[in-house]
Amino acid sequence: MRSFFSLLLLLTLNQAFAQQPANLVNPFVATEKPRYDFFGSATLPSGMVALSPDTRHGDLWDAGYRYNDGYVLNFSHVHNAQTAGIPVMPVVGTCKALQGLASSKSKFTHQSEIAHLGYHKVVLDDYGITAELTASLRAGFHRYTFPEAKEAHIIMDLTAPLGPVSMDRAYAKKVSNTEVAGYSVNSPTFRRKKPFKVYFFARFSKPFNKLNFWKAESETSAQKVLAESDMVDDKKAGLYVSYYDLKAHEQIMVQVGISYVSTENAKLNLDTEIPDWNFDLIAAKATKAWNEYLGRIEIKGGTKKQQTKFYTDLAHTAMGRRIAEDVNGAYIDNNGDKPVVRQVSMNKGVPAYHFLDADGLWGSHWNLNILWSMVYPEFGNNLASTFIDYYKNMGLLGRTSWGGEECYVMVGDQTVPLLAALMQTGRATFDKELAYKGAYKNAFPGGIKDRAGYESGPNPAGGGIDWYLKYGYVPIEIQGRGQGFHRGGAAMTLEYAYQDWCVANMALTLGKKKDSQLFLKRAGNWKNLFDASTGYIRPKDTLGKWLSPFVPLDLRGGSAGGFAMPGFIESSSAVYSYYVPQDVNGLIKKMGGNDSFIKRLDTSFQKSVSVEFAADHGHHGGALVDYDNQPSCEIAHLFSYAGAPWKTQYWVRQVKEVTFGGITPSSGYKGDEDQGQMSALSTLMSVGLFNVQGLANVNPSLEITSPIFDKITFHLPGKKTFVIETRSPVKKDNTYIQSVLINGKTWTSFKFPFSVFANGGTMKIDLGPSPNKTWGITK
Numbered sequence: 001m002r003s004f005f006s007l008l009l010l011l012t013l014n015q016a017f018a019q020q021p022a023n024l025v026n027p028f029v030a031t032e033k034p035r036y037d038f039f040g041s042a043t044l045p046s047g048m049v050a051l052s053p054d055t056r057h058g059d060l061w062d063a064g065y066r067y068n069d070g071y072v073l074n075f076s077h078v079h080n081a082q083t084a085g086i087p088v089m090p091v092v093g094t095c096k097a098l099q100g101l102a103s104s105k106s107k108f109t110h111q112s113e114i115a116h117l118g119y120h121k122v123v124l125d126d127y128g129i130t131a132e133l134t135a136s137l138r139a140g141f142h143r144y145t146f147p148e149a150k151e152a153h154i155i156m157d158l159t160a161p162l163g164p165v166s167m168d169r170a171y172a173k174k175v176s177n178t179e180v181a182g183y184s185v186n187s188p189t190f191r192r193k194k195p196f197k198v199y200f201f202a203r204f205s206k207p208f209n210k211l212n213f214w215k216a217e218s219e220t221s222a223q224k225v226l227a228e229s230d231m232v233d234d235k236k237a238g239l240y241v242s243y244y245d246l247k248a249h250e251q252i253m254v255q256v257g258i259s260y261v262s263t264e265n266a267k268l269n270l271d272t273e274i275p276d277w278n279f280d281l282i283a284a285k286a287t288k289a290w291n292e293y294l295g296r297i298e299i300k301g302g303t304k305k306q307q308t309k310f311y312t313d314l315a316h317t318a319m320g321r322r323i324a325e326d327v328n329g330a331y332i333d334n335n336g337d338k339p340v341v342r343q344v345s346m347n348k349g350v351p352a353y354h355f356l357d358a359d360g361l362w363g364s365h366w367n368l369n370i371l372w373s374m375v376y377p378e379f380g381n382n383l384a385s386t387f388i389d390y391y392k393n394m395g396l397l398g399r400t401s402w403g404g405e406e407c408y409v410m411v412g413d414q415t416v417p418l419l420a421a422l423m424q425t426g427r428a429t430f431d432k433e434l435a436y437k438g439a440y441k442n443a444f445p446g447g448i449k450d451r452a453g454y455e456s457g458p459n460p461a462g463g464g465i466d467w468y469l470k471y472g473y474v475p476i477e478i479q480g481r482g483q484g485f486h487r488g489g490a491a492m493t494l495e496y497a498y499q500d501w502c503v504a505n506m507a508l509t510l511g512k513k514k515d516s517q518l519f520l521k522r523a524g525n526w527k528n529l530f531d532a533s534t535g536y537i538r539p540k541d542t543l544g545k546w547l548s549p550f551v552p553l554d555l556r557g558g559s560a561g562g563f564a565m566p567g568f569i570e571s572s573s574a575v576y577s578y579y580v581p582q583d584v585n586g587l588i589k590k591m592g593g594n595d596s597f598i599k600r601l602d603t604s605f606q607k608s609v610s611v612e613f614a615a616d617h618g619h620h621g622g623a624l625v626d627y628d629n630q631p632s633c634e635i636a637h638l639f640s641y642a643g644a645p646w647k648t649q650y651w652v653r654q655v656k657e658v659t660f661g662g663i664t665p666s667s668g669y670k671g672d673e674d675q676g677q678m679s680a681l682s683t684l685m686s687v688g689l690f691n692v693q694g695l696a697n698v699n700p701s702l703e704i705t706s707p708i709f710d711k712i713t714f715h716l717p718g719k720k721t722f723v724i725e726t727r728s729p730v731k732k733d734n735t736y737i738q739s740v741l742i743n744g745k746t747w748t749s750f751k752f753p754f755s756v757f758a759n760g761g762t763m764k765i766d767l768g769p770s771p772n773k774t775w776g777i778t779k
Contacts, residue, residue: 021294022117022287024311030668031067036163037081038319038673039065041120042133042140044286045293045318046354046379048269049258050079051133051140053108053122054087057101060164067665071105072124074155075133076162077140077258078198080322080357082191082402084162085184085198086256088142092127092149097240098214098224101160117315118286134283136273137323139257143279148248155240156202158184168195172239173231177207180239181263186403193456194334196403198260201267205253205277208241253277260404261341265326272327293318296375297687301710301726308663310686310709313679317371320675321358321383324404331355334404335394342393353429354382355389358401359675360409363630365417365498365581365694367680372418373695374702374757375714377427380418384430387415388438396448397438408451411463411486411569412495413442420502420696423509425754427717436510439503443519444469449496452484462487467542468496472528476539476547476567490529490539491569491631494579497525501582502696509698526580530590535600537577539567552577554621562621571620571631574604579631581692584641594642601638605651613659617671627659628671633681634692640703641692645750645776646736652705653735656685687712687724688765691754701751704776706737706767720760727766734767737775750776 027041036059042051054076055069056062064079074087089104096103106124114121120133128147135141146152158170165186172182179202186196215234217223224236232239243252255277257270274282294314299307325331329344329351344351361368361383372380390398390406397416400409416439422428428435442448445466452462462482464474467489474489474496481487504519531538531546539547547567552574554565565572578601580587588597604624605613615623626632636655639647660682662668669678684690688707691700712724728734740747741764742756 020287020291021311021314022290024308025117025290025294025315026308026312026663027115027117028067028665029309029312029663030665030673031065032666033062033066034064035081035673036060036064036084037079038316039079040117040315040319041115042118042135042286043319044118044135044137044289046321046323046356046382047135048138048323049077049135049140050319050322051075051077051135051142052079052120054162057161057163063163067110070107072108072122073101073105074157074160075131075142077200077256079163080402081359082164082189082407083186083196083198083357084165085186086200086258087157087160087162088254088256089155089157090124090127090129090131090144090146090152090252091155092129092146092152094151095153095155095212095240095242097153097155097157097238098226101157104155116287117290119283132279134279134286136282136286138259138269138327139255139274141274141279141282142254142256143251144253145249145251146246149246150244152243152246153240154204154252154254155238156180157238158182159234159236159238165189169233169235170237171231171233172213172237174211175201178204180211180241181266183263191407191409191454192402192405193407194403194405196260196332196334196405197339198258199263199266200259201257201263201270203255203270204241205251206243209244210242211239212242213237213239253279259326260324260332261326261330265328265330269327290315296715297683298713298715299709299711302708305661305663306686306708309661309668310683312663312668313660313682313686316673316679317368317376317676317683318379320677321356323354324357324401325351325355327351332404333393335390335406339404342389353378353385356383356386356401357403358383358386360400361414361418362410362412363633364414364675364677365421365696366630366633366692367677367684368675369418369421369694369696370684370689370691371680373421373425373427373754374689375716377422377429377717380422380427381429384415384419384422384428384435388430388435391434391438395441397435397442399448408448408454408456408484410453411449411492413439413448413499415439416442416499416502416506417694417696420506421694421700423506424698424700425695425758432506432510436506436512439506440515443500443503452478452482453486455482455484457483460484464489464492465496468493468525471542471544472525473540475542477542479566486569488564488567488569490537490567490573491571491576491579493529494526494537494576497523498579498582500525505696505698523582526583527586527590532590535577535591536573537579538573553624563618565621568621569631570629571626572623574624575620575626575632575635578635578638581634581694584638584692588642594644597642598639598644598647601635601642602647605636605654609654612670613655614670627655627678627681630674630677633677637690637692637703637705640750640776643777644773646771646773648750649706649736650771652685653708656682656708660685689757695754700754702754702757703751704737704740704763704765706735707765714757716758716760720758722757722760722763724763724765727764728768730769733769736768736771738766738768738772739775740765748775748778
């Protein structure tokens, strides 16, 4: 029986958060075909556990929870891009677990389904079981309400393929009549080269009548047989617990602690975070955690649809990276010959930062880095600290963290723009000198820029950093060099030049003037590939000859375009030619000046209206504007730099509503909602703030566009607030900024110092249906 105080706390939590932002989030947005790692219901911000129904497995881009599928296969606990684990499925009647996940699937309907942040409920129609799910940071909590049944079973198929991950083998043992412990071994993937263990400790609220383990019939057989023992260690291992003569509406609860270190730590995580069987209280705490995260940005006004999309976007920004350390700070480093247990430093009994399982940061300087620096600095610092740990432990500042392993996602040193942004905005809590040492090493041969996408092994060459230093650009021949992917020399040149500029600013901030001058010079290497005769960035070979024939778009593969143009990465020259955030004014001059630049960019947007400003996913080489993918994220904001901020206001609003405005299972994002990057971009568009430089410049500024809400309150570190209020005589069309007051003073520039925002204050914006072509042109 629950205590009086437990019930009182639960009632208080439910009342306090009944009208909070978590209730506006729609988890079903863009779930017709999501990435495996991007459905969120029974989870917490950055939670190790992301517990939810799975309706399909087999692929990163086509697995997990899919809205249009009619069956639930299982409920699993780990949904990361390259790690997965611990499926659970309740059934009644004869157990068919040995025949695979599909043999125990159940129909379900959305009519009886409820999902919100921290909670998921679904009725398994084939069994008459109501399944409810919630979670703490590192443990899942299941509550199953059964019908009357002569026999019921709860299945844990520990070697079943989940999402994009197959399993090598699994181990499990009986601990007691209510407890089971073990692990599943994730097989290596194309991206994650080494096996990885997901440990669990499972506890059942009712002693089971029987515990059944299964294994392969033989080493060469795919058939499964029951194992007559209290443990199993096998390539086909699994288990199910059995209950007999259940009464109607009888509830059985299951708690599953997760760890990547040991079963003992899985139990420690569970015992620490879910100490009793109060399901409703844990669900309320999960929702409270989400309200605290989402509530850092309060909004008023706008339509209900816009509010729903805003908070759904903001929730996604906390789902792309997952905690990987245990409550005692232990985590796995999987970069050596065998896994090593490392330790996050502790602060008052809790980890001082979170070591994360995280995708790469390719392109995050135009979305997540900005949002983190503005409002969520500890989330940015967690990831920065994770990659700095890689530098301490393996000698390279990391750019990916899957299964405790550096997997070399995409290209370049994607971490440097994040480090620079946190440093320049005064948000960094990591060791700046150590971070700089890692960034400096990565900028030369022997660093991470030796490696192209997913390039492993002892002799990497696909990154082309040696050629970049020799020629001042990465030549087109890089496509035939090395073993990695994404070997686009022109794109690499542009990205490396921007990253050089970020390192230069880090060096300047740390008083390393000579280093800063070196990297500032390298930041100008983009000019070596700007072809004045065409007005585009154009690949060159090692002899300095332009790629010929050349067109700015690659339409191979049909009218939608190929995956990428020769020399570029998942994009076209038409898009990448604007990839010079460190020198936008220099680029505008190269492209013929303000008028020519504006006309050309405006034409690209006009021609992209019919495709909703996004290429079909996987066909990026034919795009003029492409808000499906990272290299295009800044384009609409460039008009302001050419003296036409009203054009930025117009096109940002169009992209926000057309590309990112939907709240249905088939809309919301145009393809790749990559680690919440497009959600972060959509969030920034909604509040009307951005920075083309990714806040990596010394004394950075925020650029102003027109918000979609009447009032936005940012709750900032140090208990400060920054409030944006808008007024518009015509609510239906309030696209254009007429005037701005910052802290009571007239403001005529399209940007203002980040320090003004960080110190707290007010901005009042008058909006209208017609452009004011005199506002914002002051730089």
